[in-house]
Amino acid sequence: YKYKMTNDNNKNILVTGGAGYIGSHTVVEMIQAGYTPIVIDNLSNSSVESLRRVQLITGHEVEFHEIDLMDEQALTNLFQTRTINMVVHFAGLKSVSESVSKPLKYYDNNITGTLILLKVMERFNVKNIVFSSSANVYGAAQKVPITEDLPHGATNPYGKTKMFIEAILQDTCASDPEWNCILLRYFNPVGAHPSGLIGEDPRDIPNNLVPYITQTAIGRRKVLSVFGGDYETEDGTGVRDYIHVVDLAKGHIAALGHLYTKPGCDAFNLGTGRGYSVLEMVEAIRRASGREVPYQIVDRRPGDVGVSYADPSKALEVLGWKANYNQLDMCEHAWKWQSQNPNGYDITAVER
Ligand code: NAD
Numbered sequence: 084y085k086y087k088m089t090n091d092n093n094k095n096i097l098v099t100g101g102a103g104y105i106g107s108h109t110v111v112e113m114i115q116a117g118y119t120p121i122v123i124d125n126l127s128n129s130s131v132e133s134l135r136r137v138q139l140i141t142g143h144e145v146e147f148h149e150i151d152l153m154d155e156q157a158l159t160n161l162f163q164t165r166t167i168n169m170v171v172h173f174a175g176l177k178s179v180s181e182s183v184s185k186p187l188k189y190y191d192n193n194i195t196g197t198l199i200l201l202k203v204m205e206r207f208n209v210k211n212i213v214f215s216s217s218a219n220v221y222g223a224a225q226k227v228p229i230t231e232d233l234p235h236g237a238t239n240p241y242g243k244t245k246m247f248i249e250a251i252l253q254d255t256c257a258s259d260p261e262w263n264c265i266l267l268r269y270f271n272p273v274g275a276h277p278s279g280l281i282g283e284d285p286r287d288i289p290n291n292l293v294p295y296i297t298q299t300a301i302g303r304r305k306v307l308s309v310f311g312g313d314y315e316t317e318d319g320t321g322v323r324d325y326i327h328v329v330d331l332a333k334g335h336i337a338a339l340g341h342l343y344t345k346p347g348c349d350a351f352n353l354g355t356g357r358g359y360s361v362l363e364m365v366e367a368i369r370r371a372s373g374r375e376v377p378y379q380i381v382d383r384r385p386g387d388v389g390v391s392y393a394d395p396s397k398a399l400e401v402l403g404w405k406a407n408y409n410q411l412d413m414c415e416h417a418w419k420w421q422s423q424n425p426n427g428y429d430i431t432a433v434e435r
Pocket residue numbers: 099100101102103104105106123124125126127128129130150151152153172173174175176177192196215216217218269270271272
């Protein structure tokens with residue numbers, strides 16, 4: 084990467100939601116890049132076991148505080164007792180379907196949680212943040228590949244929380260040149276750390292394609308429903324820009340480096356620039372796992388678009404970042420995680 088750490092005072096990074104899927108992978112990369120992550124999480128969708136595994140991978144202790152972002156006092160106490168240089172903000176609820184049935188839960192947790200975080204940061208003069216946004220903000224984009232300047236049009240409460248938080252961050256930066264915000268719009272994060280020690284551990288039936296396929300391959304689910312076989316794509320199934328979670332994690336290291344240049348507010352797509360169809364992902368996981376993945380084609384899922392993939396060239400030009408893992412790596416690592424941890428982080432099942 085283009086930017087390197089210069090001195091030790093700049094090392095402490097507060098990571099909200101750092102016990103989660105993308106957060107835990109990013110904590111590994113942070114430690115390996117010489118940063119000191121301080122993780123907070125309310126464990127509403129994760130387990131501290133992920134951070135114990137991070138310690139196994141990196142050989143470093145990870146500082147963890149069980150804090151809910153809605154708890155302004157707890158957050159204030161943390162900023163009082165620890166020197167924090169920058170913040171990487173993953174904490175949030177992320178199910179599109181749940182956000183449609185429980186919009187207030189999503190607006191409250193994601194937006195109020197972020198507002199509390201920003202107010203406490205401002206009070207302690209910590210004014211650098213990397214934010215987990217989503218390709219969901221583009222809604223049904225006018226064209227592919229999707230560039231950062233396309234208009235926003237999220238069609239569900241989850242995506243709207245990302246749109247609104249982006250606007251809040253933009254306004255905050257505009258109000259005070261000391262604030263710097265990097266908005267990272269993730270496409271479809273998949274896969275796991277190559278060690279197979281950390282990965283995605285959905286609490287309920289997976290909403291997302293890849294965990295659903297790997298759980299089907301291992302026999303936890305009977306059959307994959309393929310949502311729509313009549314899209315205008317080569318095989319009729321939906322096309323997405325799947326990105327290896329370790330590549331995504333490295334994008335945060337590049338973003339942290341960029342924050343040192345005081346860039347104000349800027350947004351970046353994190354994707355590979357290449358799309359794969361649902362059936363291409365099924366076939367790749369069948370190959371990686373050697374297991375059959377029974378599937379049936381059903382109706383389209385309401386709200387889905389046919390084709391979505393990134394133009395990731397801005398991240399390469401400005402951050403010096405691009406994705407390196409290919410589709411087979413994503414599927415092999417997803418399978419390694421799934422097969423080594425058939426019940427996710429539920430270590431009562433198998434003690435390793
Ligand atoms: P995740 O659920 O595994 O991680 C989010 C973490 O935030 C969890 O550990 C959860 O316990 C924690 N959290 C939620 N609300 C909190 C609160 N009020 N206080 C403290 N902790 C809280 O999800 P992930 O896939 O790792 O996603 C991380 C971020 O990236 C989220 O903001 C998500 O919206 C965004 N994102 C994810 C995807 C994806 O497909 N996984 C795509 C685009 C954007």
